[in-house]
Amino acid sequence: MNQPRYATINLKGKRVLVTGGTGSIGGHLVERLVMECQAEVRVLIRNFARASRVARFPIQMVPGDIVDPSAVHQAMEGCDIVFHLAYGSSKETTQGTKNVLKAALEHKLERVVHVSTISVYGQTADGDLDESALRKYSGESYADSKLKAEKLAFHYFRKYGVPVSIIQPTIVYGPFIGSWTVRIINQLKNERVILPEEAKEGLCNAVYVDDVVEAMLLVATRDKAVGEAFLISAEEPVTWWEFYAAYEQILGTKSVIFASQSDLADLNRQYKREHGTIHQVLTTFRRIDVLLWITQLPAVARFIRLTEGIIPRSWWQHLKNTIILHGSTRQSGPLVSEEKPLRLLTDAQNREFKARTRVRIDKAKRLLGYQPRFDLEEGMRLTEIWAKYANLV
Amino acid sequence: MLALVENSKSLKESTMMTSSEIAPLKLGIVGCGAAAEQGHIPAAVVSDKVELAVLVDTNIARANKLADRFSVPRVAEDYKEIFGQADAAIVALPHALHAPISIDFLNRGIHVLVEKPMAPSTAECDRMITAARQSGATLAVGLVRRFRYIDQFIKALFDSGFLGKIESFDLREGNIYNWPIASDFYFRKEMACGGVLMDTGAHALDTLLWWFGDYESFDYFDDNMGGIEADCQIHLKMKNSVRGFVDLSRIRNLRNTIIIKSEKATVEVHVHRFQISIQPKGLHKKIVGDVVESYGAEWKARSVKDLFTAQLEDWVEAIQNGGQPLVPGEEARKSVELIEACYQNRKLLELPWQRCKTV
DSSP states (O other): OOOOOOOOOOOTTOEEEEETTTSHHHHHHHHHHHHTSOOEEEEEESOGGGOTTGGGSSOEEEEOOTTOHHHHHHHTTTOSEEEEOOOOSHHHHHHHHHHHHHHHHHTTOSEEEEEOOGGGGOSOOSEEEOTTSOOOOOSOHHHHHHHHHHHHHHHHHHHHOOOEEEEEEOEEESTTOIIIIIHHHHHHHHSEEEEEGGGGTSEEOEEEHHHHHHHHHHHHHOGGGTTOEEEEOOSSOEEHHHHHHHHHHHHTOOOEEEEOHHHHHHHHHHHHHHTSHHHHHHHHHHSHHHHHHHHHSHHHHHHHHHHHHHSOHHHHHHHHIIIIIIHHHHSOOTTTOOSOOEEOOOHHHHHHHHOOEEEOOHHHHHHHOOOOOOOHHHHHHHHHHHHHHTTOO | OHHHHHHHHHHHHHHHHHHHHSOOEEEEEEOOSHHIIIIIHHHHHHOSSEEEEEEEOSSHHHHHHHHHHHTOSEEESSGGGGTTTOSEEEEOOOGGGHHHHHHHHHHTTOEEEEESSSOSSHHHHHHHHHHHHHHTOOEEEEOGGGGOHHHHHHHHHHHHTTTOSEEEEEEEEEOSSOOOOSSSGGGOHHHHOSSHHHHHHHHHHHHHHHHHOOEEEEEEEEOOSSSOOSEEEEEEEETTSOEEEEEEESSSOOOOEEEEEESSEEEEEESSSSOEEEEETTOSOOEEEOOOEEETTEEEOOOHHHHHHHHHHHHHHHHHHTOOOSSBHHHHHHHHHHHHHHHHTEEEOOOTTOSOOOO
16 A cells, blocks of 8 residues: 655755754655655764664765864764754753754854654643743753753844754654654553543544654745744544553553542552652562572671571571562562552653643644644554564554 | 593693693784773783784784783784784775785784684685684684584584484674674775674574585675675575574664574574573473583583683684684675675665665
């Protein structure tokens, strides 16, 4: 079966720098830039161990870290367009973005595509969301650093006229995508995943990775994109239930458990009781493998030999029974676990799964001619083929 | 039985005597990347058969760092500096440099243990073999998996006919790349001369050709789009009519085992861990474990560290006794020949999610 097609965007003769090109979205972007747009692509590479995917293409690989201003400046030499996807710790994200914007100003680039996120809007209200919504800090470090980075990008546009275009993707999924594909598949495989009852109606603004890459290419080439930010999602959101169910179908398992808010609160209380710090330490010591390892440490072994002579044998037996045997049969450590562990929700996740925010992509459609080609069914069809190939299923 | 043990003991003592009379071989290690750091240098340091005299790397800071850590007396920036300083050299350089530098050593009578792949092409392998033959230097290739007891056991088991006729094999080896690379040569086409096939494939194909003999035909697919491949798949038919499939990857976590089906059993060999399982046909039970070798009355397993020591000492023994090392150039050339043939007949791996279908 053939994939949905986009109109060809020609970047022949353009020299393009990609930061974050070794990442999961970056890999898809590099592929299209090289193979379809025929651009001359340069990728800034911090860690060559992650370069296997992009090394498949005829690109220029430049060693360097995004937080190093001179490395970024050098990498951008002679470039026309930069796609800035790299992020890291809070400091790396903002420092890296500043370096990219500064180098773009110095080298007079014709376009800076800054990849932001829907998270810059913080916790979103139910109903329609578009780019006119207020950006706000949420206290979550990734989201807050991305908001700071976005503000920097706008600042360089307004103050220095750097031709910045920003995209704000929503929930990106698809082949190679860590957060919303690999992570979810692994969770559903290895854990019992709890969702709030409300997730049956809560909206997931999922977007297939190829549509996001298409949006990046559009903002890089449309004049109207300069100085603008665009929310990028699929045509319509799906429910979180549908999103998780699509992965369950790929895996052929049912791992999601829906729970009411009062059940969730009970579970959280129970979890805290069972997984407090002291409990955690005790549990670790009760695991047979850990205990055996400890008893083999020379100093400990000497101590045990010493005390064995002093403490009556029957006491020792009792101690072993209570700590090792009793402990190991009661606790659900990896050695004795029969049931998949339960994954509880954080408050932020609980809110996200409940929210009924509907992301509008009208601005991207109007100014860029953006038209998402993938609905959940088509996106998951390709995701499934990949996941099987990648030995995840 | 007792007499036998006694005999082997005295035999061991007598060999120990002879080996202690021979001065340790002066060794240089050329290329201070991850393979040297984690395999060759630690092995050379613990072995009493060699004296690690010098470390060579164009990145002299790197050489100095390792020399400090392992107390190696000298470092050099250029491999030519060690010509007079070392009797033997381990060449652990980017693939493109294996042949030219090995040949330079061999021509001067310096013995060479070269990392796998022996060289990127059979033409270069042949020049290396000829150079060794002409000067009388001993050339060995670092196909270290041949020193695994498990792999040796499997080879013996197949040859014995114990498992009946071998029918098929299925090898899947891949990890989302995490080898601690000290330089970027692995991903540069001109230095690496290939991707996962040239690298992981050198080990994997060597094992298969060793166990099952020469191949008759193959179909090769990879995902290279003008750089070097991250994934490749080979369908193989061997001359003894065994059929097999090989799947190698740098971007997928695969099962990392070879499953061999025979008339009488299914054997699964882990390629990284020391683990083998044998399940007789029709039985829902299997044995799982490691392979050990007898040392007189003792039975010993081999660790990864032991493999590099065994490889080094096998080569040194061949040098000192004039015999063949376990993996001479002629043996290692076989996998290079297949790798070369694969690249020459490559077809594009079908990746349905990828947008661009042509190179």
